[in-house]
Amino acid sequence: MQSDKNPPQKVAADATVTTLEAARLLGLAVRSVQLMVDRGELEAWKTPGGHRRISRTSVERWRQGERAGTASQSPAAALADHRSAPPPRTARNVPRVLLIEDSAHFQNLIKLLMGQQFPEVELLTASDGIAGLAMVGQYQPDVLMVDILLPGIDGAALITRLRAMPQFQAMQIIVVTSLDASQRAPYALALHDIAVVHKPQLVVELPALLGACLGKRVLPSP
Incomplete structure (x- = not known):
């Protein structure tokens, strides 16, 4: 896919959208769309004047739940497929936490903290x-930990969808993000009343916060 390369010749005006228009069509934040372009997930280029234009076709593929030409569920279909199915449970009746995080490093770090x-x-x-x-x-987790900047659908949009559904009202949510307070401003409405952990403080802040959500005591650091 193209990413900020030279525009194809004779592109019709209605064949492209701006970054803001793409964000509105996809229900994402502008920053999330910019990251999708940077990763090559949306076809885009810059005009001679330096303005970014995104292929409407590539945006429509995402709206229809397709990624890079292969079928993938749309956000609505992703929930609909499992809405009526009973959540699988392990043999033990234990609390369940779901982490949505695209960084392998932070996945491993959180696994280590929870294991301890x-x-x-x-x-x-x-x-x-x-x-x-x-x-x-x-799986209907007891606690959802979610990053903001994610492929597919960003964490803020995901939280907004879940908050609109009564069956998820009791689920605790923790946002874990590399964005500082000023960078989180565009997501303020979605993050209202939700605990946020800045990744540089993850080791210090997450155990106590997760313990409070689970009603469990945090072990003292060695």
């Missing part, structure tokens, strides 16, 4: 927003 502090808690992971949304519907 909450070894009896079941941890599930997803690496993109659409897969994570499907797993919320399938």
